[in-house]
Amino acid sequence: MTAMESKPTRGGATDKGRWADPRSQIRDNAMRIGFDAVGFCPATLGPEARARLAHFIQAGYHGDMGWLAAKAEQRSHPQSLWPEARSVIVVGFSYAPKDDPLAITAQRSKGAISVYARNRDYHDLIKGKLKHLAQVLVSRFACEVKVFVDTAPVMEKPLAQSSGLGWQGKHTNLVSRDHGSWLLLGEIYTTLQLQQDETTGDHCGSCSRCLDVCPTKAFPAPYRLDATRCISYLTIEHKGPIPHDLRKGIGNRIYGCDDCLAVCPWNKFARPTTHEQLIGTDTLNAPLLAELVALDDHRFRSMFSGSPIKRIGRNRFVRNVLIAIGNSNDLALRPSAEALRLDPDPVVAEAADWAAEQLDQLSP
Structure with missing residues (x-):
């Protein structure tokens, strides 16, 4: 995979006094743009995330995905990817289906396609909205930004967990109290210093x-x-x-x-998602x-x-x-x-x- 990111962009001067709480302003704008969840965390990852990635690669669980091993350092340390980054804004885009997505698996003369791929490419959809949000940051907070959607060396799920969007469940995917396991993720790395949102903790319990x-x-x-x-x-x-x-x-x-x-x-x-381009x-x-x-x-x-x-x-x-x-x-x-x-x-x-x-x- 290749990185999908914007070049660092610098905004002009602005009256920061009007924005006492940058997170509130950013969150409000993100929701107006169409995102379903927004969280904030430092541009760092803890030892647990790094250890999990190292074990995954050492065990050979990545298979043909050599790019995971090749850029493990950048994945493990966000500031290795961009040293100037101070915070990460993680956004979630719900693609929850209306009907049981597993019903098709019983119809053996038909093909079962993963829910997220039954319409338009979500990378393009999320990236466009992320760029819109990034422009808001640049113009209002005089910061620099980089935009990522899945294909860059970014550990999206640990960052989403760190930003309070949910937790990595036993299936290793993100689980949200509000959106279940149906969130697509995107990130904005920024030089803006933002307070971390409260994390949710793990709520899988004994479920398997x-x-x-x-x-x-x-x-x-x-x-x-x-x-x-x-x-x-x-x-x-x-x-x-x-x-x-x-x-x-x-x-x-x-x-x-x-x-x-x-x-x-x-x-x-x-x-069920209301985003028409994600409805099958x-x-x-x-x-x-x-x-x-x-x-x-x-x-x-x-x-x-x-x-x-x-x-x-x-x-x-x-x-x-x-x-x-x-x-x-x-x-x-x-x-x-x-x-x-x-x-x-x-x-x-x-x-x-x-x-x-x-x-x-x-x-x-």
């Missing part, structure tokens, strides 16, 4: 639903994720053949996985595998223009679809797998072989 539901058993322990077994990693980040022992667990999930998020009890407090479209809420597997590069790019799915490319996407076809128990999909057994991409061809073989076992 997120750990128990994982189809591929990707959690070696609470608060520990082995990404190399995670369906989101396997279907998005992993470029090669998906390990055979994990394929059955993937089911019909063709881009990401929401299982550990969807079962979190704190979701009962989350209201009819095309992507329950797409037919037979149609998706037939996509060539041109039609793939056309179908997923403006979608986060586009970045993994046709070959990786069709590989995922073929795994879903192999798990479908639908003999009507066998010709679709057969048609790709000689695909120019060897990973696609291997997945097609596997899918056809799985369906052959159903024949009388």
Whole structure:
């Protein structure tokens, strides 16, 4: 991944006396711009966050994501990324679904796409709003800013926890009292010195639903994720053949996985998102595998223009679809797998072989 950030920008002089509480002013503006949660913390991370990242990398849980190890120092120490930073403003954008996001996993002739990817690319949406908020900071507080959305070497979830937006649950994702597990995050690093918001503490208690539901058993322990077994990693980040022992667990999930998020009890407090660009479209809420597997590069790019799915490319996407076809128990999909057994991409061809073989076992 590449950093998505703004260049440091300096604002002019302003009457700071009018802004006795910068946090209140920033929060009010952020909510008017459209964010659902806002928090503040120092541009530092404690030893626990650094130790967790070090263990994750040393255990090899990052798999193909070499960029995590390559920029571990910048992730562990925000001021290594930008020495002038004094505070971080963390914003949350709710994408809570209206319906049960796991219902699609029972419809095996259709593909299950992670909720956040069923419409427009949230990176672009959040980044635009962050830049708007950053301009407010620059003009009113004569500070410098940098804007980040997911793709920079930033430990978003520990920063969100430090800023009081929630806590990292046992599934390692952020959990919010107000928004459950359905917050997308963005950050503004700034030279402005801001008081830290009160943290919420951990409220997972004895619950282990997120750990128990994982189809591929990707959690070696609470608060520990082995990404190399995670369906989101396997279907998005992993470029090669998906390990055979994990394929059955993937089911019909063709881009990401929401299982550990969807079962979190704190979701009962989350209201369905009102952001139209994050509400799933009819095309992507329950797409037919037979149609998706037939996509060539041109039609793939056309179908997923403006979608986060586009970045993994046709070959990786069709590989995922073929795994879903192999798990479908639908003999009507066998010709679709057969048609790709000689695909120019060897990973696609291997997945097609596997899918056809799985369906052959159903024949009388």
